[in-house]
Amino acid sequence: MARPSNSREAKELYELKQRAVEYYSENGVPKKMEELLNSMFYDDPEDVYGHVANYFEGYAKTPTINKVKAMEALDSKGQPTLQTEVYCKIKNFEKLVASSTSNSPNSRLSEAAKIEDIDEEMQEKKDSVTAAVGYINDTLNDKLHFLDPTNQSEADTLVSNEIKKLQEDFEEKNKELEEKEPTPPPQETPPPSKKGKSPTKKGKGPPVVIIPDEPLEKLFSGCNAVGALSKAICEAGAQVKNVPLYEHIATLRLKQAPGSYTLPVPMVTILQSGKAAPGKLNCVKEFMITPKPGMPVQEAAKHISNIYQVIAKQLFQKTGIAAKFVNDNGALVPTMDRPEQGLDMIQEAMTLLELTAGEDFHIVINAAGQECFDFDKGKYEVTTGQQKTAEDTVEFWVELLNRYPSVIGLIDPLRKQDKECWMKLCDRITERLFMIGDHVYHRPGLLNDEEINVDDFKTSGISLRYELMTSVTDIITCSDKVKQNGNIVILSANQAETPDTFIVDLAVGLEVKFLRIGAPCRGERIAKLNRLSQIEAQLTQQKITEQIFYEFPHIQPPPPPEPEEGELVEPEPEKNKSTPKKK
Missing domain, CATH: 3.30.390.10 (Enolase-like, N-terminal domain)
Structure with a gap:
């Protein structure tokens, strides 16, 4: 009586075996096992099961x-x-x-x-x-x-x-709520004054027409x-x-793994000034330094730290411990009344360390012109109590930069609304330095849909940030667009950073010219400098780094419009233009 039961169990076992054979055959397991066992016998790996795991990981x-x-x-x-x-x-x-x-x-x-x-x-x-x-x-x-x-x-x-x-x-919901709210009744306007027109002050010229800043983007x-x-x-x-993060980003950009990399040059803040800082100096927000192209990051980091420490020590000896206090970026914030003071401090520190300003290290100035502009008077307050028109501000920068040839970058010296003067300044200085736009441009996501370097407003460099609504795809697209339009790319860290070093890998993957990281102080800043040094060591070992060079494109104002037939043209006054030295 036990036979039917045994027969049924045998049948079920046979069917189970058949399903197992079909399952493994459909997934190609026997064939792959055979290939693995044959190759492993000849490979004779030290870790047999590790070899098996690696083999099947590919499938x-x-x-x-x-x-x-x-x-x-x-x-x-x-x-x-x-x-x-x-x-x-x-x-x-x-x-x-x-x-x-x-x-x-x-x-x-x-x-x-x-x-x-x-x-x-x-x-x-x-x-x-x-x-x-x-x-x-x-x-x-x-x-x-x-x-x-x-x-x-x-x-x-x-x-x-x-x-x-x-x-x-x-x-849409906000719009519906606004429509439901009752509109306030119109208020009666007071009768006009008997005096009629408002009195005007004598001796005053025509009012200055000030173009306001464009409204800020409304962020959700x-x-x-x-x-x-x-x-x-x-x-x-x-x-x-x-794969390394920088390689993954480069592959996203190029659609294939790159054969070589060009490392960004670190741009590091040493001193900070501006309206919120002590002293009268308003027209410079940051004094930054960059090593010469080709200097190894590890060597550059040591020099940068030494320059920073020398200046901190000198400030301490002059004014006490308070002079060594730093801001959110880690920068020193001494009392300065003139831009020459900051430039001289940096150059003297370089000389003490047997470095040559303009050869071993260069200086970049972040002017942040929009922050020192006085909307009431329509002028730039370069120092407290000293205000200049846009035309005078152009002369101010030309004269200063001619005395300091070690400066190779100027960021936002004027507002974008002063386009004519911006282009005049470009014509005077861009043969030997980069004219960099930061605040004058929108975020990458918007910049992707806008024109860059139009006739009446041009730059030779654009500072990009990774924040808010900017995605990796946005910044890859924008970086390529900026380069195609004849600009270098500067990737900038933010004021409130974290120890996260994503921005460094992003800079390497995008092959930007400069990486702005803040001061060589505070952990979240040093982490980025250390990561850049680490990537350089990896790429140098693989021998896939390329040399970086500086090229300064000369930006000229657009030609004046052609006069209409019969219109008299006044001759242009001769420019008192000094010839800057080329790097």
Whole structure:
């Protein structure tokens, strides 16, 4: 009576074996096992099971995003920022692949802004971080499920579109609420004064026409989720591919792994001044230095640190311990009344260290012209009590730079609205230095849709930042566009940074000319300098680095419009133009 049972079990076992054979055959396991065992016998690996694991890893499914997670963290100023994590499904298990801490966006206010405005902006930043955490953990987490982290463009498009959709919904609700609110009744206007026209002061010329700054971009609360997620996914993509982050970024840009790399030159802040700093000097916000092209990063870092320490020591000896205090960027903030003081301090420190200013190291000035512009008077307050028109400011910079040939870069000397004077200044100085635009340009996402170097406004360099709604795809596209339009690219760190070194790998992958990192002080700044030195060592060992050179394109103003037929043309006055020395 036991036979039917045995027969049934035997049949079930046979069917099970058949299904197993089909399963393994469909997946090619027997063939691959045979190939592995044959090759392993001849390879004779030291770690047999490690060899087996490596072999089958090549046939594993492509890792996909299983979950993204965000939480609040703190930046170098103790303000809230985003920490973003990307989990991928790898070999049937969920693993944390990337954890990224974002920097905080730069303030859109000047450092001398009212405390009420600063408090309001800080509250907006806090609210934006809170909103971004909610978006990432909810809506965006669902959207990114099963996405390949190496497909950066698809991820960036998906996240950007979702944030735009949320922004449109938010604006639509606000519009409906505004329409429901009752409109206030019109107020009666007082009768006109008997005196009629308002009195005018005698002896005054025609009023100065001041072109106002363009309104700031209205940013949607939570839009920083775009930059934070894009950065974290980029890091996850590099981990999944098991390649250095800079190589992954370069491959995204070039569509293939590059054969060589050109390292960026570090641009480091030594001194800071401006309206919010002690002293009368307003027209210079930062005094920065850069090593000569080709100087190894490790050697340059030592010299940079020594220059900084020499100046700090001299300030301490002159005015005491308070002179060594640093700002958020780690820069020294001594009392200065004239730009020559900062330039002389740096050049004297170089001389003490047996370095030659203009040969071993160069100087870059961040003028931040928009911050020293007086809208009431329509003039630039170069020093407290000394105001200059845009034309006079051009002469001021030309005269100063002719006395300091070690300066090879000038950032935002004027507002963009003073286009004519900007172009005049370019004509006078760009044969020997870079005219760099920072505040005068929009963020990369907007700049991608705008014209660069139009006839009436040109630069030879553009400073880009990775923050807020900027994605990795945006900054790759923008960087290439900037170069194609005859500009060099400067990638800039923010005022409120974190120890995260993503910006360094980004600079190497994009092959930018300069990397602006702040001062050689404070951990979040030094971490970036150390990472650049580490990448240089890796690339030098592989012998895939190329030499960098400086070329200064001469920028000329557009030709005057041709006179109409019969119109008299006045002869132009001769320019008293000095010939600058070429590098």
